[in-house]
Amino acid sequence: MASSPKPVLYTYFRSSCSWRVRIALAFKGVAYDQVAVNLIKDGGQQHVDSFKTINPMKQVPALAIDGIVLSQSLAIVQYLDETRPGPRLLPEDAKKRAQVRMISDHITSGIQPLQNLHVLQKIGEEKKLEWAQHFIITGLQALESLLQYTAGQYCVGDEVTMADLCLVPQVYNAVRFKVGLTQFPTIVKINNALLELDAFKVSHPSCQPDAPPQS
Amino acid sequence: MASSPKPVLYTYFRSSCSWRVRIALAFKGVAYDQVAVNLIKDGGQQHVDSFKTINPMKQVPALAIDGIVLSQSLAIVQYLDETRPGPRLLPEDAKKRAQVRMISDHITSGIQPLQNLHVLQKIGEEKKLEWAQHFIITGLQALESLLQYTAGQYCVGDEVTMADLCLVPQVYNAVRFKVGLTQFPTIVKINNALLELDAFKVSHPSCQPDAPPQS
Secondary structure, rough: OOOOOOOOOOOOOEEEHHHHHHHHHHHHOEEEEEEOOOHHHHHOOHOOOOHHHOOOOOOEEEEEEEEEEEEHHHHHHHHHHHHHHOOOOOHHHHHHHHHHHHHHHHHHHHHHHHHHHHHHHHOOOOHHHHHHHHHHHHHHHHHHHHHEEEEEEOOOOOOHHHHHHHHHHHHHHHHHHOOOOOOOHHHHHHHHOOOOOHHHHHOOOOOOOOOOOOO | OOOOOEEEEEEEOOOOHHHHHHHHHHHHHHOEEEEOOOOOOOOOOHHHHHOOOOOOOOOOEEEHHHHEEOHHHHHHHHHHHHHOOOOOOOOOOOHHHHHHHHHHHHHHOOOOOHHHHHHHHHHOOOOOOHHHHHHHHHHHHHHHHHHHHHOOOOOOEEEOOOOHHHHHHHHHHHHOOOOOOOOOHHHHHHHHHHHHOHHHHHOOHHHOOOOOOOO
16 A cells, blocks of 8 residues: 555544544644544444454544554554644653653543443443443543642643543543533633634534534 | 652552553663552552552552652553663654554553453453453454554564563453463464563562462
């Protein structure tokens, strides 16, 4: 496969992991093409053979860029940060960078995987709301505590970082699963500040070409 | 709290996330003190208030180092790699570095969280083996495919990287949950090669001070 000058993002409008990458692309001002992979329709387009060769994990996002295909949102975000110009998403200071990764991993390993589509499908329709709420609330309680040590205007200090790219889609998921947010004042404050920024607006699920009109 | 010259690792012998960090510390030749946090005894020592202030997520590992406390294994491993001398765990080449993070995240976000203690406790004694096996097998199948693109002697090329620090503890978990490994020849080959290395041997769960005699 010849490398294309324009990256191609395999995405689904409502996937929180895809949203993280869309924010990074917007924040860095990287032009890209989108291929929508509908995770619901036809039993899930991520299961077709042509997509399996792109991402064997059968999940979005995946990004074809510079002649390789990358999956896993944080690997993609950090690759973009290390190879593309524009405002940096990982701070220069090693301790702050570690805190950004700690918060990012807390969300992407500690919260999000437990409300992933294939997990909720295994839990079953009847129990999935209680299951998702349990792990989102536990995870956000810990995050609210962590942020007391690290937050300024955003998750770590006063610059937008990779941690913020994880926060906003996770809060969006919390709302989808009807989790009340009043017990998380720091998270809510940061989330509201981030939603004012262009990169977060244009990448919002409701603005994606594959979003149905009512979303 | 004054910063200590010697880092302190909060760990549990059988925690695969703690093992990742122990390998990194050994690989980099960093001397450290251990505090054992028994995740089972007394309903789990991670729930006591004194530990909650160390890691609000109430999980191991946590590393007190350079005046801060870090949790999340990959954040810790990358902080050690960026601040300590010794062989590097993230390759210099940006594409290879992205592949290392992709494989690491695939294991730490895509497989391990679904067989974490607090998840299996919620699934219940009766169903937990089938649940863990399902997600480990699915995850290792995808990993076996990914490795066809990236592996040399180890997960990415011929140098030990952060991805290898994730692979070995995950294979150990697979064995604990009675997953047959013959369908994963690349994973088995790399795992066996890694287990020959000192850093993987000294950090093994069975060699830890908090391991019971029979483990």
